[in-house]
Amino acid sequence: MNRKQRRLTMIGASLGVLAIAAALVLSALRDSIVFFNSPTDVAEKHLAPGTRIRIGGLVKEGSVQRGDDLRIKFDVTDGKSDIAVRYQGIVPDLFREGQGVVAEGKLEGGKTLVADTVLAKHDERYMPKEVVDALKKAGRWQEGASK
Amino acid sequence: MIPELGHYALVLALALGLIQSVVPIVGAHKHDDALMRLASSTALMQFGFVALSFAALVICYVTSDFSVATVFENSHSMMPLVYKFSSVWGNHEGSMLLWVLILSVFGAGVATFGGNLPAALKARVLAVQSWIACAFYLFILLTSNPFLRLPRAPFEGRDLNPILQDPGLAIHPPLLYLGYVGFSIAFSFAIAALIEGRIDAAWARWVRPWALAAWMCLTLGIAMGSYWAYYTLGWGGFWFWDPVENASLMPWLAGTALLHSAVVMEKRDALKIWTILLAIVTFSLSLIGTFLVRSGVLTSVHSFANDPTRGVFILAILVAFIGGGLTLFAWRAPALKQGGLFAPISREGALVINNLFLTTACLTVLIGTLYPLALEAWNGEKISVGAPFFNLTFGPLFIALMFAMPFGPLLAWKRGDLLGVAQRLMAAFGIALVAVAAAFAGESGASVLAPFGVGLAFFVMAGALIDLAERTGLFRVPLATVIKRATGLPRSTWGTGVAHFGLAVSMLGIIGAATWGTERIVALKPAQIVSLSGYELSFDGLMQRPGPNYTSLVATFTVRSGGVPIGTMTPSKRTFTSRAMTTNEAALMTRGTGQLYLSLGDTNSDGSIAIRLYYKPLVMLIWLGAVVMMMGGALSLSDRRLRVGAPKPGKKPAAKPALQAAE
Numbered sequence: 001m002n003r004k005q006r007r008l009t010m011i012g013a014s015l016g017v018l019a020i021a022a023a024l025v026l027s028a029l030r031d032s033i034v035f036f037n038s039p040t041d042v043a044e045k046h047l048a049p050g051t052r053i054r055i056g057g058l059v060k061e062g063s064v065q066r067g068d069d070l071r072i073k074f075d076v077t078d079g080k081s082d083i084a085v086r087y088q089g090i091v092p093d094l095f096r097e098g099q100g101v102v103a104e105g106k107l108e109g110g111k112t113l114v115a116d117t118v119l120a121k122h123d124e125r126y127m128p129k130e131v132v133d134a135l136k137k138a139g140r141w142q143e144g145a146s147k
Numbered sequence: 148m149i150p151e152l153g154h155y156a157l158v159l160a161l162a163l164g165l166i167q168s169v170v171p172i173v174g175a176h177k178h179d180d181a182l183m184r185l186a187s188s189t190a191l192m193q194f195g196f197v198a199l200s201f202a203a204l205v206i207c208y209v210t211s212d213f214s215v216a217t218v219f220e221n222s223h224s225m226m227p228l229v230y231k232f233s234s235v236w237g238n239h240e241g242s243m244l245l246w247v248l249i250l251s252v253f254g255a256g257v258a259t260f261g262g263n264l265p266a267a268l269k270a271r272v273l274a275v276q277s278w279i280a281c282a283f284y285l286f287i288l289l290t291s292n293p294f295l296r297l298p299r300a301p302f303e304g305r306d307l308n309p310i311l312q313d314p315g316l317a318i319h320p321p322l323l324y325l326g327y328v329g330f331s332i333a334f335s336f337a338i339a340a341l342i343e344g345r346i347d348a349a350w351a352r353w354v355r356p357w358a359l360a361a362w363m364c365l366t367l368g369i370a371m372g373s374y375w376a377y378y379t380l381g382w383g384g385f386w387f388w389d390p391v392e393n394a395s396l397m398p399w400l401a402g403t404a405l406l407h408s409a410v411v412m413e414k415r416d417a418l419k420i421w422t423i424l425l426a427i428v429t430f431s432l433s434l435i436g437t438f439l440v441r442s443g444v445l446t447s448v449h450s451f452a453n454d455p456t457r458g459v460f461i462l463a464i465l466v467a468f469i470g471g472g473l474t475l476f477a478w479r480a481p482a483l484k485q486g487g488l489f490a491p492i493s494r495e496g497a498l499v500i501n502n503l504f505l506t507t508a509c510l511t512v513l514i515g516t517l518y519p520l521a522l523e524a525w526n527g528e529k530i531s532v533g534a535p536f537f538n539l540t541f542g543p544l545f546i547a548l549m550f551a552m553p554f555g556p557l558l559a560w561k562r563g564d565l566l567g568v569a570q571r572l573m574a575a576f577g578i579a580l581v582a583v584a585a586a587f588a589g590e591s592g593a594s595v596l597a598p599f600g601v602g603l604a605f606f607v608m609a610g611a612l613i614d615l616a617e618r619t620g621l622f623r624v625p626l627a628t629v630i631k632r633a634t635g636l637p638r639s640t641w642g643t644g645v646a647h648f649g650l651a652v653s654m655l656g657i658i659g660a661a662t663w664g665t666e667r668i669v670a671l672k673p674a675q676i677v678s679l680s681g682y683e684l685s686f687d688g689l690m691q692r693p694g695p696n697y698t699s700l701v702a703t704f705t706v707r708s709g710g711v712p713i714g715t716m717t718p719s720k721r722t723f724t725s726r727a728m729t730t731n732e733a734a735l736m737t738r739g740t741g742q743l744y745l746s747l748g749d750t751n752s753d754g755s756i757a758i759r760l761y762y763k764p765l766v767m768l769i770w771l772g773a774v775v776m777m778m779g780g781a782l783s784l785s786d787r788r789l790r791v792g793a794p795k796p797g798k799k800p801a802a803k804p805a806l807q808a809a810e
Contacts, residue, residue, distance in 0.1 A: 009491045014503055017544075021507045024540040025514055032535030035528065054531055070670055070748070070757055089668050090748030090757045093381075093720070093729040104531070 034104060043081040047107055054104040055083060055113060061097050076101060076113075087115040094120035150215050153203025154294040157244075160196035160251070161284040163189045167277035171270035172342075183270035187258035190273050193280065194255035201235075201248045204293055208235045214300035217241060217293045223306040223725055225696040233317040234307040239441065239457075240293035242320060246437070247283045249321070249328040253357070254280065257332060264353060271339035272332075279331050282464045290457045306696065306725035315375035322368030323395055327433040329361020330402055334430035337423045338472060341479040346419050351412035354426065356784055358409065362402045363780035369395050370773030381731035381746040383761040385660065385769060388537045393516040394436030400509035401429040404502045411498050415560060417486035418495070421502070427476055431469040432509070438465050439516070493563040497555035504548035511540040549603055549654065553610020556643055557617070571617065575609035590663060597662040600654065607651035611644045638786040646779025653772025656740070659765025666762075668748075670755040680762040682743060683707040684716070689756065697721040699732070702747055702756060706736060718745045718758070740767045 036054045037045065047053065055076055063075035063082075070089055074097075075082045085103050095101060095118065105115035167189040174182025206212075208231050213219040221238040222231055236245040254276045261269045287293070336354045340346045372395070377385040386392065405425040411418045438461045489495040515532045522528055553575060557568040582605035586598035616622065618640060619632045665680045676685045687703040701719040705712055716734035723730070733746035741764040748757030 003485075003488060006488060006491070010499060013491070013500070017503050017507050021511055021540065021544060024543060025511055028536045028539035029518070029532075032539060033530045033532050035530050054529075066751065070668060090759055093731060 039076055039078045039081040039083040042083050042107070042111070042113075046110075049107055049109055051107045052105070053107055053113070054102060055085075056100070056102040057083075059095065059097050059099055059101050064097055076103065082111075084112045085115050085118075086112060087118050089118075091118050092120040096120075149203050149206050150212070150294040150296060153200040153207075154292065156196045156200040156203065157284060157288060157294075160193050160200065160247075161281060161288065163193045163196065164277045164281040164284055167193065168274055168281055171274040175267040175270045175274075175343075178267070180266065183266050186270045186273035186277075187261075190251075190254040190258040190276070193277070194251040197244075197248050197251040201244055204241060204244060205232065205235050207294075208232065208241075211304065212300075213302070213304050214296055215293075216295045216297050219297060219301050219304050221307050222304040223696055224303060226307065226312070227695055229314070229317060230307060230312050234311070236320050237307050237311045237316050238293075240287070240291045242324075243283065243287050243291050243441070244293055245321065246324055246328060247280060247287065249324045250276070250280050250283065250331060253329060253332050257335075257357075261353075268336075268339055268343065268353075271342055272335045275335035275338045275342075276331065279335070279468065282467070286457075286460050286464065290460050303725075306723060309697070309721065309723040309726060309728050309730045310379065312723075312730075313375065313379060315371065315379070319368060319371045319375055322364050322371055324368075326361050326363075326365025326368050326402075327395075327398060327436060329357060329364060330398060330405075330426075330430045330433050332357040332361070333405060333426040334468075334472065337426035338475060340423060341475050344479055344482055346423065346483050348413050348416045350419075351409040351422060355406070355409045355413065358402060358405055358426075358429075359780050359784045362399070362406055363777045363784070365395070365399050365402060366773055366780065367777045369399060370770045374770050377766075378733050378735060378744075379731070381733055382759060383664070383666070383733075383744045383746075383763060385657075385766070388515070388532075388534050390516045391440050393512050394439045397432040397509050397512055397516075398429055398436060400505050400512070401425060401432050404505040404509075405429050407498045407501050407505075411495050412486070415487045415489065415495055417489060418499070418502075419486050420480045420483055423480065423483075424476060425502070425506075427469075427472040428506075431465075431472065432513075434465050434468060438462060487561075489560070490562045492558070492565050494555065494558045494560045496563070497551065497558050500551050501548065501555060504544050504551070508541050508544040508548070511544065512537065515540065546600075546603065549607055549651070552607050552647055552650075553614070556614045556640075556647075557610075572606075572610055572613060575606050575613055578609040579603065579606035581605075594662045597658050600658040604651040604655040604658065607654070608648050611648040611651070615641070615644045639783040642779045642781075642783025642786070644779070645782055646776045649772045649775030649777075649779055651772070652768050652775055653770075656765045656768030656770075656772060659741075660763040660769065664761055664763045664766075667760045668757070669760075670748075670751055670757045672753070672755045677758070677760060679743075679760050681708060682762065683710075684745070684760065686756075686758075687715075689750075692719075694721060696725065697723045700747070700750075702758075704734075704745065706743065716743065716745050718747045720747050737767060740765050740771070742766050 034052050034054050036056065037047070039055060039057050042053070042055065057076040057078040060075035060077040060082060063073075065073045067073070072087050072091060073084065075084050077083075085105075086108075087103070087105075099120065102119045103113060103115040104117040104119075105113050108114050167186055170182050170189075171186035174180070174185065207215045207218050208222055209228065211218065211222060211224045211231065213222075217238055217240045221234050221241075226234070234241075236242040254273060257264075257269070257272060257276065261272070264272070333354050336350065336357075340350055369392075372392070373385050376387065377383065405422065408418050408422045408425055412422045438458075441457065441461055515536050519530050519532050522530060553572055554565070554568050557571055558565070579602040583598045583602035586601040590598065615633075615636075618636055619629045621629050624632075667677055667679050669677055671677060671686045673686050673688045676683055678684070684704045684706050687705055689700060689702050692699050692701050699719040699721045701717050704716045704718075706714050706716055714736060716736055718734040719732045721730045721732060722728070731746050733744055735745075736743040741762065744759075744761040744763060746759045748759065750756045
């Protein structure tokens with residue numbers, strides 16, 4: 001095999017692997033990414049029930065209800081709209097009323113999210129970025145107020 | 148006084164760095180020995196001053212000098228000494244100082260151990276290394292000065308983020324940085340070679356030990372971070388495909404590819420241009436990782452503060468070094484001489500396949516990490532790319548790589564015999580089939596794919612052993628000959644076998660923990676019993692226990708297996724008053740290679756407490772495998788050929804034996 005043939009084989013193999021990777025990436029991007037929505041987005045967009053989404057906002061004061069078997073219900077608000085979240089399991093240590101939260105799950109009906117993941121912020125100083133943006137969008141964010 | 152001393156030492160290091168950035172290059176250009184030799188002295192002095200600066204910051208933390216802003220914000224007088232010490236780098240400013248400290252350690256390392264390097268190459272390498280150092284000194288001094296004083300010293304500090312108050316902080320960041328920053332040496336060598344316009348097999352031999360050392364630290368650092376996240380986040384996950392984790396995985400993938408392509412370059416004088424490119428790319432990915440973590444683009448436990456000026460500064464460093472490096476590459480690489488020829492089916496070919504899959508896998512991780520950022524910048528849409536994406540893209544590529552892995556070392560250089568290798572791997576195929584069948588029988592239908600994964604892991608392990616057995620002639624020649632051959636085998640061959648074996652061990656652990664783990668999430672009252680996978684846990688009670696700077700709520704559980712008590716588990720929740728924060732301390736009980744994992748949730752009004760209980764079979768293998776991989780790297784690093792150095796052109800080979808004997 002001369003240099004040219006060898007180079008063609010290598011280029012061919014590289015393109016082959018890259019094509020496979022591109023196909024994998026494109027199909028995965030179509031099927032396995034989750035869009036983030038603020039409660040207002042959910043209220044306005046009329047997403048189809050069963051859509052998998054991620055929402056962020058504040059846990060509405062006085063909305064947390066705990067049931068048996070670690071069931072929990074609460075509302076997530078961006079100050080403009082609310083969305084009800086149902087979850088079964090253990091919520092993070094920093095999950096509190098009036099604090100930022102991100103939940104991911106399937107949309108049920110128009111306004112309830114059946115969550116399989118609930119995340120709170122890592123640290124009392126910082127708010128999840130998604131929550132900040134959701135609050136900003138709804139015009140309820142005051143710079144410096146969260147510190 | 149001490150903080151000012153530290154600050155001043157850093158300024159002096161910058162001054163030295165600026166000299167080292169220019170003078171040795173001029174010296175190398177003019178063939179002036181004195182100017183070139185200057186680089187070694189300044190590199191050692193830079194290390195001295197940065198170490199002094201770092202020591203000053205350590206003193207500030209250990210003595211709780213709250214007049215220093217970063218100490219006030221990240222420390223507390225009641226914290227145990229080890230956390231006072233590790234909180235030096237538990238914040239943005241301090242961690243950047245650790246970064247430059249390690250950078251200067253590597254610079255001093257090249258100055259000290261680079262005796263066998265040609266003078267001009269050494270001078271240029273140290274100069275390039277100094278460019279990087281200067282960029283980061285400036286970054287620290289201009290945007291993130293850790294020695295900034297507060298006008299009035301507060302009485303008490305704000306405490307370190309409780310999540311970071313863990314022994315993991317003492318080990319994980321330094322190891323990770325040793326890995327990240329270690330690849331800067333490979334980068335400097337690549338740039339120096341491009342400036343010189345000359346590159347040969349010896350280059351690979353000089354770069355390999357540094358890349359290997361960096362790779363070992365990075366491997367261990369990633370594994371350590373994974374174990375830390377596993378026991379501290381409270382839900383038993385060991386890898387989250389979090390952008391910050393991806394930031395450390397990408398240099399690891401590219402660095403692994405670099406190690407393999409450097410072998411081809413060293414042994415066969417081929418793939419030279421590609422190896423240079425990989426050296427640039429690997430360090431570029433380390434810089435991208437630093438940018439992602441330090442700029443505040445991502446919010447995570449790793450981003451200590453969001454300050455846009457810092458982000459822009461790091462971005463500028465990123466653009467300068469990656470852009471500059473790649474431009475220089477595009478300009479000079481075509482002038483480099485082409486290397487040796489080889490058939491596609493050969494050891495070289497296998498290593499090309501390895502590189503192809505590793506870099507492509509790295510690319511998918513890069514896309515998955517950056518795509519959400521790009522999309523948000525593009526149209527404001529926010530998405531999350533999580534495990535499903537990476538399982539679908541990274542997964543298949545890595546499986547293909549693992550399948551090809553046992554073939555590589557068995558193929559001959561230049562022209563290999565694939566059929567012959569396949570025949571020699573028949574035993575490995577057999578073992579893999581038995582493993583698949585056993586896994587299917589054992590798991591009773593939990594997953595279709597997992598048994599094949601187990602088979603693949605056993606195929607790789609058996610392949611690694613077959614390679615070593617073939618080379619030592621095990622079962623074919625008398626035992627004495629086997630031992631003689633085994634000791635005569637190059638250490639790097641042992642390293643390959645051990646590292647490949649380790650990767651398969653990790654894979655086995657990942658499959659076991661992810662597929663066959665069991666979990667129970669329940670609320671329990673004292674005296675109640677919960678059982679999982681043959682273990683029974685009875686809840687004995689809760690109690691409060693004071694800690695140095697927190698109070699903890701400790702639950703005690705007695706664990707029984709088949710009715711026999713085998714120990715107690717005491718998960719706890721710590722409440723840190725200074726930050727009004729709680730952390731979760733999971734209790735772990737290792738059973739063989741599996742682990743019982745117990746963490747606490749909320750306490751309810753009826754006196755019950757929520758618990759998460761997991762049984763994770765084989766989970767310890769994940770980290771054990773990483774340690775085995777690291778040992779493989781260490782074996783390879785101890786190979787005599789790497790330490791002795793390559794023969795220099797124009798020197799009499801007769802000088803070599805004396806040198807070897809001295810080793």
